[in-house]
Amino acid sequence: MHYLRGRMALQRFSLVMVAAMAVGMLAACGASNGNAGSAGGGTGTFAAAKGCKHVGLLLPDSATGSRWIIQDQPQVEAAIKKYIPGVTIDSLNAQNSADTQLTQATTELTKGACILVTVAVDSTSAAAIVQKAKASKVPVIAYDRLIQDNDLAYYLTFDNVAVGRAQAQYIKDHHKMGDAVSMINGSMTDNNALLFSQGAHEVLDPLFMSGELKKVYEQFTPMWSGETAQTEMAAALTQTNNNIQIAYVANDSMANTSIAALKAQKLNGKVVVTGQDAETVGVHNILTGDQSMTVYKPIKNLSDATGKLVAALSAGTDPLVIANQKTATMGKANIPSALLPVVTATKENLKDTVFADNFVKKEDVCQGVPAGTAGVC
Ligand code: BGC
Numbered sequence: 001m002h003y004l005r006g007r008m009a010l011q012r013f014s015l016v017m018v019a020a021m022a023v024g025m026l027a028a029c030g031a032s033n034g035n036a037g038s039a040g041g042g043t044g045t046f047a048a049a050k051g052c053k054h055v056g057l058l059l060p061d062s063a064t065g066s067r068w069i070i071q072d073q074p075q076v077e078a079a080i081k082k083y084i085p086g087v088t089i090d091s092l093n094a095q096n097s098a099d100t101q102l103t104q105a106t107t108e109l110t111k112g113a114c115i116l117v118t119v120a121v122d123s124t125s126a127a128a129i130v131q132k133a134k135a136s137k138v139p140v141i142a143y144d145r146l147i148q149d150n151d152l153a154y155y156l157t158f159d160n161v162a163v164g165r166a167q168a169q170y171i172k173d174h175h176k177m178g179d180a181v182s183m184i185n186g187s188m189t190d191n192n193a194l195l196f197s198q199g200a201h202e203v204l205d206p207l208f209m210s211g212e213l214k215k216v217y218e219q220f221t222p223m224w225s226g227e228t229a230q231t232e233m234a235a236a237l238t239q240t241n242n243n244i245q246i247a248y249v250a251n252d253s254m255a256n257t258s259i260a261a262l263k264a265q266k267l268n269g270k271v272v273v274t275g276q277d278a279e280t281v282g283v284h285n286i287l288t289g290d291q292s293m294t295v296y297k298p299i300k301n302l303s304d305a306t307g308k309l310v311a312a313l314s315a316g317t318d319p320l321v322i323a324n325q326k327t328a329t330m331g332k333a334n335i336p337s338a339l340l341p342v343v344t345a346t347k348e349n350l351k352d353t354v355f356a357d358n359f360v361k362k363e364d365v366c367q368g369v370p371a372g373t374a375g376v377c
Contacts, residue, residue, distance in 0.1 A: 046139035046153055048114040049313040054088045055080055056108035058118040058129070060145075061096040064224035065253040066279050068093070068119065071299040071359075076117065076143070079307025084314055096223050098122040098189075105129040109136050115310055116140045120147050123191035139313060142335075143306060146191040150333035154323045156305050158297045159339040160192045164199020166344045167274040170293045171246055172203055174272055175213055179245040182217035182236040184258060186250040187224045196250050196276070204248075216240050221254060229254035233261035246272040252282025252294055259290045278345055278354045284365040286347055287373050296345040296354050305338050351375045 057076055059068045077089050090108055094101035098121045105116060109132060116133050118140050120126035127149035130140045139153030146155055171181065181204070186193030197220075207213040217236035221228050229249065236244060242265050249255040255275035262268040268290045275282045278296040285291035305322055312319045323336035345353050354360055355376050366377035 045134065046137055046313070048137040049139050050316050052114035052314045053084065053086060054111070054113050055310055056105065056113035056116045057089055057091040058101055058104055058116060059091060059093040060101070060119045060121045062093055063096065064226070065251055065277050067277050067299065072119070072144070072303065075299055075303035076306050079303045080310050083307045083311035094121050096121055098125045101126065102128050102132070106132055109133060109138060114138055115313055117143050117306060117310065118147065119143045120145045122189040124148050124189065141306065141309060144192070144302065146327060146329070148191065148330050150329055150331045152329065152333070152335050154309060154319065155327050155335045155337040156302060156309065156323065157337070157339055158302065158342050160195035161199040163276055163295045163297070163342050164196040165203050166295050166342060167196070167248060167276065167293070168200040168203035170274060170344060171248060171272060172207065174292065175246060177212060178214060180214045180216045180240060180243055181246040181248060182233070182244050183215065183219070183248040184229050184232050184250060184254055185218070185220045187222055188220045190224070193220065193224070193250060200248060213246070216244060224251065224254065226253050226257040230257035230261050233258040234264070237261060237265055237267070242267065244271060248274050251276040252279045252285070252291070253277070255291050256281045256285060259285055278359055280360050280364045283350065283354060283360050284369070286345070286350065287365060287369040287377060293344060293346045296343040296359070298343070298357060298359070300357070301340050305340070347374045
């Protein structure tokens with residue numbers, strides 16, 4: 001049908017007109033598939049990206065871990081500037097409010113932002129951001145956290161299931177028969193929290209089933225709140241008469257407040273505690289022996305991929321060189337993605353990983369830590 005119409009059109013219109021129609025048809029296909037193929041096309045679904053020099057960077061909060069402020073924001077800004085000289089970047093922080101984030105996105109679009117890099121506060125409700133942007137032909141790149149919308153253009157992240165697996169593998173490798181495990185997950189409204197939990201359960205469930213380990217407590221933690229995590233850990237300890245040997249905790253920030261709950265029972269250093277992010281507080285807690293491991297996610301790799309992808313969209317070159325994997329949304333669209341590898345970090349390899357990359361500073365993590373610890377302090 002389309003082919004025939006194309007042939008007839010060829011006879012009646014100039015080549016230029018036909019080419020324009022073909023691009024339009026491709027763009028329409030792209031929109032219905034949730035396929036971002038036309039992002040760099042100039043007249044397609046995300047036509048605004050071509051030649052773009054104004055990027056909106058939407059960050060989620062400054063309370064659930066220091067990474068968003070001290071790592072992601074400056075590194076993403078630097079990477080985009082490196083690849084698009086003269087670019088304007090507006091960075092806005094939603095302080096954990098999905099409504100604020102939508103308002104910030106709308107404001108940015110009004111001000112002419114032509115690419116939005118978004119760390120969604122809420123993976124589901126951020127679909128409204130994608131739809132607003134699409135109405136202006138602006139692509140949204142979901143940064144670190146997936147947005148559940150079939151018109152999402154790209155998704156750049158770490159391998160989040162692998163994060164959960166790495167945390168659980170540490171537990172698998174460092175438990176005694178019959179150990180009691182409490183599990184403190186992240187926020188259910190963050191798709192990543194679901195993926196971390198999925199990865200952790202993949203490894204731990206067989207051990208729970210066989211009786212090798214005993215799960216005594218599990219909670220998701222709204223907004224990744226450290227305060228709530230502390231209350232959860234305290235509740236788990238009360239409920240079990242302090243009989244917990246392993247505390248699975250989804251990130252360093254919540255691990256830190258969980259450790260406070262363990263300290264109150266003089267159990268810190270005796271319970272295996274997991275984390276994620278290799279943030280200052282987490283690395284410090286590993287060096288003191290209160291936390292057992294963290295999952296190091298080299299943010300420079302993610303920010304660099306983001307800079308390159310934004311630049312490709314702006315230049316109209318192939319974005320799929322960077323986003324060369326696929327992630328399915330709940331609505332079953334395949335979003336071009338990059339899922340970067342993560343690293344298990346413990347006292348044994350902090351020197352060669354987190355410190356080798358200058359991810360944290362010795363002077364920030366070594367206070368109160370005996371000299372010589374981990375070969376870094
Ligand atoms: C990120 C983690 C972070 C958590 C809380 C997740 O989406 O992947 O690195 O610790 O959010 O901010």
